[in-house]
Amino acid sequence: MVSSEGPAAGVVLAGGRSSRMGTAKAALEWHGSTLLYRTTALLARTLDGPVVVVAAPGQDLPALPAGVAVTEDPVEGRGPLQGIAAGLTAVAERASQAFVCSTDMPFLHPAFVRCVLGGLTPAADVALPFARGFRQPLAAVYRTSLAGPAAELVADGMLKPGMLFARCTVTSLDDARLLSDPDVARFDPDLDSVVNVNEPADYAAARGRKPAEVVVECFGALASDGRRGPRPVAAATLAAAADAVGLTLDRHVVAALNGDQITRDPLLPLVAGDTVAFLSADAGG
Amino acid sequence: MAPGGYFGRALVVDVAGDAATAAPLPLDDAVLRAYLGGVGLGTWLLHTLSPAGVDPLAPEAPLAFVFSPLVGTPLTTSAKFAVVATSPLTGLLTDALASSQFAIAGKLTGHDAIVVRGRASVLSVVLVDASGVRVEPCPELAGLPAADAETALSARFGRGWRSAAIGPAGERGVRFATISHDGRHAGRGGLGAVLGAKNLKAVLVRAGTKAAVADAPAVLAAARDLRARSFGPATAKYRELGTLANLLAFNAVSTLPTRNFTAATFDGAPRLAAEELHELRGVARNSCASCSIGCEHIYSRRGGGSQRMEYENVFALGPMCGVSDPDDVFAASARCDELGIDTISAGGTIAWAMECAERGLLDEPWLRFGDGAALLRALDAIGTRSPGLGELLAQGSRHAAGVVGHGSIDFAPQVKGLELPGYEPRTLQAMALGLAVNSRGADHNRSGAYEADLSGEVDRLDGGDPHVHAAIATEDRAAVMDSMILCKFLRGVFTDPFTEWAALLAPVTGWDLDADELRATARRIVTAKRAFNLRAGATAADDTLPARMLETPLVLASGRSAALTADTLRSMVAGYYAARGWDAEGRPCT
Numbered sequence: 001m002v003s004s005e006g007p008a009a010g011v012v013l014a015g016g017r018s019s020r021m022g023t024a025k026a027a028l029e030w031h032g033s034t035l036l037y038r039t040t041a042l043l044a045r046t047l048d049g050p051v052v053v054v055a056a057p058g059q060d061l062p063a064l065p066a067g068v069a070v071t072e073d074p075v076e077g078r079g080p081l082q083g084i085a086a087g088l089t090a091v092a093e094r095a096s097q098a099f100v101c102s103t104d105m106p107f108l109h110p111a112f113v114r115c116v117l118g119g120l121t122p123a124a125d126v127a128l129p130f131a132r133g134f135r136q137p138l139a140a141v142y143r144t145s146l147a148g149p150a151a152e153l154v155a156d157g158m159l160k161p162g163m164l165f166a167r168c169t170v171t172s173l174d175d176a177r178l179l180s181d182p183d184v185a186r187f188d189p190d191l192d193s194v195v196n197v198n199e200p201a202d203y204a205a206a207r208g209r210k211p212a213e214v215v216v217e218c219f220g221a222l223a224s225d226g227r228r229g230p231r232p233v234a235a236a237t238l239a240a241a242a243d244a245v246g247l248t249l250d251r252h253v254v255a256a257l258n259g260d261q262i263t264r265d266p267l268l269p270l271v272a273g274d275t276v277a278f279l280s281a282d283a284g285g
Numbered sequence: 286m287a288p289g290g291y292f293g294r295a296l297v298v299d300v301a302g303d304a305a306t307a308a309p310l311p312l313d314d315a316v317l318r319a320y321l322g323g324v325g326l327g328t329w330l331l332h333t334l335s336p337a338g339v340d341p342l343a344p345e346a347p348l349a350f351v352f353s354p355l356v357g358t359p360l361t362t363s364a365k366f367a368v369v370a371t372s373p374l375t376g377l378l379t380d381a382l383a384s385s386q387f388a389i390a391g392k393l394t395g396h397d398a399i400v401v402r403g404r405a406s407v408l409s410v411v412l413v414d415a416s417g418v419r420v421e422p423c424p425e426l427a428g429l430p431a432a433d434a435e436t437a438l439s440a441r442f443g444r445g446w447r448s449a450a451i452g453p454a455g456e457r458g459v460r461f462a463t464i465s466h467d468g469r470h471a472g473r474g475g476l477g478a479v480l481g482a483k484n485l486k487a488v489l490v491r492a493g494t495k496a497a498v499a500d501a502p503a504v505l506a507a508a509r510d511l512r513a514r515s516f517g518p519a520t521a522k523y524r525e526l527g528t529l530a531n532l533l534a535f536n537a538v539s540t541l542p543t544r545n546f547t548a549a550t551f552d553g554a555p556r557l558a559a560e561e562l563h564e565l566r567g568v569a570r571n572s573c574a575s576c577s578i579g580c581e582h583i584y585s586r587r588g589g590g591s592q593r594m595e596y597e598n599v600f601a602l603g604p605m606c607g608v609s610d611p612d613d614v615f616a617a618s619a620r621c622d623e624l625g626i627d628t629i630s631a632g633g634t635i636a637w638a639m640e641c642a643e644r645g646l647l648d649e650p651w652l653r654f655g656d657g658a659a660l661l662r663a664l665d666a667i668g669t670r671s672p673g674l675g676e677l678l679a680q681g682s683r684h685a686a687g688v689v690g691h692g693s694i695d696f697a698p699q700v701k702g703l704e705l706p707g708y709e710p711r712t713l714q715a716m717a718l719g720l721a722v723n724s725r726g727a728d729h730n731r732s733g734a735y736e737a738d739l740s741g742e743v744d745r746l747d748g749g750d751p752h753v754h755a756a757i758a759t760e761d762r763a764a765v766m767d768s769m770i771l772c773k774f775l776r777g778v779f780t781d782p783f784t785e786w787a788a789l790l791a792p793v794t795g796w797d798l799d800a801d802e803l804r805a806t807a808r809r810i811v812t813a814k815r816a817f818n819l820r821a822g823a824t825a826a827d828d829t830l831p832a833r834m835l836e837t838p839l840v841l842a843s844g845r846s847a848a849l850t851a852d853t854l855r856s857m858v859a860g861y862y863a864a865r866g867w868d869a870e871g872r873p874c875t
Contacts, residue, residue, distance in 0.1 A: 221521040221525040
């Protein structure tokens with residue numbers, strides 16, 4: 001989305017130790033891809049600025065969507081503020097603000113991201129959700145001009161995001177404020193966007209959830225064999241949506257997400273409220 | 286000796302009074318290999334035969350019917366010919382393709398092209414076969430639709446003759462009149478007016494010889510393979526619903542030009558959709574000569590009769606004019622066929638006039654968006670060039686806007702004078718570049734950059750460098766396909782197109798071709814068109830889009846805004862020139 005302040009970037013922190021999970025959370029399977037792929041692709045389809053993954057030094061990452069860049073923390077294990085600083089630095093030349101999140105938010109919804117972006121008032125440096133009872137520094141929007149101050153704090157050994165908040169202007173977005181956004185209220189009423197998976201049981205519970213309901217419509221020759229008209233299906237990815245209506249995503253088929261973005265990425269994450277139009281790849285007329 | 290698939294000569298016919306003279310123009314191997322045939326060879330012929338600065342409707346302006354090495358072979362979709370001339374609508378090079386037996390009969394007169402110049406003293410036809418050329422007067426055909434004229438000519442001269450004819454609009458000099466045979470139109474750019482200006486109702490051809498190919502068994506094997514592939518998923522859209530399948534799909538992705546490009550979605554689209562019409566009105570499917578795809582879909586009309594419908598005529602006479610009643614659109618399409626006018630230019634020009642009337646710039650209070658009867662009335666006015674509105678609109682939207690003034694050029698839906706096809710540039714920004722720079726004007730057949738926009742390869746709402754490369758790639762592919770000539774509806778069956786096309790041309794011609802040579806050929810043809818236009822007075826300032834598209838963003842159903850700024854377009858055009866190796870003014874540097 002384009003805000004009045006220009007493009008908004010996405011920053012995904014993937015360099016955590018995943019100690020409670022016991023395995024790298026970034027690489028956890030998620031409907032055919034990984035948690036990291038899902039999170040970065042979700043931001044890429046939502047934002048019009050660059051999307052950057054912040055990894056630990058030398059960290060192996062799973063495959064990423066086309067166009068997603070990677071930067072590294074200068075030092076391993078210094079916590080989220082270092083990642084925030086590194087991410088903001090990486091995107092600062094191309095965006096004035098960035099939505100920053102962790103890799104382990106499998107229900108992050110574009111409506112939530114847009115709502116938080118919209119909550120960044122002109123006078124504020126940070127739009128900080130206070131959702132489901134907790135402050136959410138890793139589901140927040142930061143001005144990229146905070147890259148320097150954040151890095152200075154880290155250099156001084158002040159490693160917690162709260163230390164940055166104490167030195168800048170923060171707009172807090174509580175549940176009521178978030179849910180006053182009609183799209184958030186409709187598609188993310190429990191604010192599941194901020195749900196983390198920290199332990200194997202969290203992951204198993206999240207993975208066991210039924211995928212979101214999306215509306216699929218096929219056009220032209222693809223609408224034959226009884227596929228004409230919109231139909232709701234449960235699908236976490238574009239490939240799952242195609243499969244649900246008996247289509248194979250090959251070079252002869254493209255998809256339009258919510259009427260504008262054209263894609264062929266079978267792993268593109270889908271969310272509640274999405275509409276997917278499957279079209280013939282040949283648009284000759 | 287000519288290469289396989291060629292005769293090595295064009296026939297230049299000069300009509301004067303009630304007679305014609307003809308002279309062969311040798312086409313040596315180097316010319317044929319450099320320009321292939323169709324659009325490419327036609328461009329070379331225009332460079333060679335067209336006097337600089339000639340009025341497109343002057344007797345000395347050449348009109349070329351150009352065949353190709355593949356015509357007459359068993360390769361599917363190869364029965365095509367190009368008609369090439371200076372356009373009376375744009376003043377620049379125009380070329381249009383049609384598919385029919387005219388292509389085969391014309392080539393088998395023993396010529397790779399037939400060029401007509403001059404002017405007959407009365408309405409006449411020119412007949413060309415292996416034995417020579419003659420002119421026959423035909424004043425009794427005046428005012429007849431092309432299809433009726435074809436029937437009459439067949440009865441008069443015999444069934445062996447194939448005719449490319451014009452309707453009454455061509456006779457009257459409507460600047461977007463077509464030339465047609467067997468219901469297929471060489472539609473864009475006003476070629477029918479060029480033939481009409483020569484006082485010729487039709488050109489008739491009759492086969493009298495054969496064209497040898499270099500390796501007949503290999504050509505047959507290639508034809509069998511291509512035919513089999515033509516039945517696959519790449520062409521399913523065309524077989525099952527035809528090009529009209531685009532309508533609902535384009536509506537779903539906000540790229541269906543509506544009410545003279547004031548919107549990109551149309552509430553009435555479902556009524557005009559192929560899916561709907563196929564179920565309720567579909568009566569037949571048809572193919573061009575030598576085609577295994579069969580993209581023509583024919584629908585019943587209320588009150589009797591039937592009508593072939595394509596995406597472009599439905600877009601132009603439906604959403605573009607705000608008309609949603611399928612019977613109105615069927616009737617308007619049929620009227621365009623009878624008059625012999627290009628549906629895209631007709632719909633675009635009338636849509637512009639509707640907007641002018643609604644804004645009070647034209648004193649035609651009956652002319653309103655959404656009024657099917659008004660659409661038909663306007664078409665009749667154009668076809669007869671009736672004083673006032675008909676005379677004005679028969680010149681096309683650019684000229685008409687010049688007459689009406691009051692800033693109406695800003696929303697005249699044209700580039701270089703040619704009205705835009707049914708692809709919204711603001712939501713297809715690779716296509717926006719293709720439309721802006723193409724030599725023919727706003728054109729979707731010589732530049733199919735929408736392929737990139739609608740493939741996900743580029744962000745269709747944010748034009749930039751990737752769009753430049755996509756536009757060039759598609760323009761190059763079109764240059765070769767239009768010169769070989771193969772139907773573009775086959776394009777999806779090729780996974781390595783230049784290599785595969787070289788493999789098709791090699792056994793026909795005997796040339797040892799490869800993909801790189803064909804890529805160079807494509808660039809040569811595109812550059813030759815550009816050079817012709819520069820000679821005709823075109824400048825870099827012509828490579829743009831109507832102001833409306835550069836100043837007024839569209840808001841999509843998703844809430845996202847689709848804006849194409851003049852800066853973005855200028856930047857892409859500059860990138861295009863640089864990538865083509867042209868200078869900053871778009872002039873080829875060699």
